[in-house]
Amino acid sequence: MNIVLLDPRQTEQALWTISSKRQIEHLKQHVDIQVGDTLKVGIREGKRYITEILEISDQKIVLKRLQEQAVPDKLPVTLIVAMPRPKVLRRLIVDSVTLGVDKIILIHSYRVDKSYWQSPFLQQLDQYITLGLEQAGDTIAPKIEIYKRFKPFVEDVLPTLIHENCPAFVAHPYVENPMPSSIEHSCNIVIGPEGGFIPYEIDLLIKNGCQAFHLGNRIIRTETVIPYLLGRLFC
Amino acid sequence: MNIVLLDPRQTEQALWTISSKRQIEHLKQHVDIQVGDTLKVGIREGKRYITEILEISDQKIVLKRLQEQAVPDKLPVTLIVAMPRPKVLRRLIVDSVTLGVDKIILIHSYRVDKSYWQSPFLQQLDQYITLGLEQAGDTIAPKIEIYKRFKPFVEDVLPTLIHENCPAFVAHPYVENPMPSSIEHSCNIVIGPEGGFIPYEIDLLIKNGCQAFHLGNRIIRTETVIPYLLGRLFC
Structure with a gap:
């Protein structure tokens, strides 16, 4: 604190x-x-x-x-994350808030266990946000949105978040180009569940405006990849 | 896994x-x-x-x-970390190994509770390393060293780690210059305890070749700052 x-x-x-x-x-x-x-x-x-x-x-x-x-500035980023295991959710929210993420969107995905949406942890998001703000020295809570259906989110909501100076990146192991670094504009980052998005989901994300990039040949857990990616993109 | x-x-x-x-x-x-x-x-x-x-x-x-x-490459970095709370130690080691840190040095510091050095978690470093390697898909354990006295480490060991193409950076809130990003050489990163290094320690680090940089005006926990810094430095 x-x-x-x-x-x-x-x-x-x-x-x-x-x-x-x-x-x-x-x-x-x-x-x-x-x-x-x-x-x-x-x-x-x-x-x-x-x-x-x-x-x-x-x-x-x-x-x-x-x-x-002075209240610290936010990072101009919307983090779109497949709903993680309850224990990971806490760390993910606290860390994202600490690092200054402007908006967090939790989405469903094929490899997200449906029970995660019933977790009592989901009722404690406000408490996690407070912990993150108190850690960082920030006062402004990020916006949080929840979409329990993948396809409607990707087809109807995601395209409205993507603009010329606000692309959407998804981290995916099997593509040619590395994740950008040091960007000087806002962006959306899409992070899959443990085990990754299934091919259908990756295809749908790309079809709806997402750009897929790899992060090297190490497989990094959701809660670790978020600070790693934020450090890389906003440096 | x-x-x-x-x-x-x-x-x-x-x-x-x-x-x-x-x-x-x-x-x-x-x-x-x-x-x-x-x-x-x-x-x-x-x-x-x-x-x-x-x-x-x-x-x-x-x-x-x-x-x-192929076995993934290591990051050319030595992470020098003030011994964290036992629960944080596990996450710190697993994450550092996952991200490919080449060498980890745990050191004492004024704000490190002496009881941390008696923690049974310290006997489980090998197990944490295994978890990190199995997560990342790596086979090579990082080198781990432990120094229970701050001053002898900083005066006698740290200078031997610093070379022309391998500087040492310490993250510190009250300095003018921001932490470098996208470096193309190896480096040492020094991370303080909760509450930070005391002024005497920062002075001793700088006197022995460390360069102090700030990371913005958010205060980030040890276990979060490590992936954030690695993403920033090696992108």
């Missing part, structure tokens, strides 16, 4: 109050805060500030606003 | 035998192998082959070698 995220309602008074048990416990146990220390605070969907700690108790921490700080 | 790693002793006969319970269970449950299927197999520290499955039982899988395949 490199910033404490507050709801706008918690910052309506002159003095601000942290009341979340999770945040108070973290600050006491891991940051060892003291009255008089400064603390970085972000307002959800708003600005970021340096504050001073005025009061600490088990129930609340009272803060005084000192100075505004 | 995208390749089954065998010990050289398991491949001395004309027909090869998988006898590891972990590998047999994985292949039966997740890959649904059948007699007559092909299977990718790597020999530890050796070559990689397509094989044919001749026999499947609860105790063993018997294979016939068909054709040699």
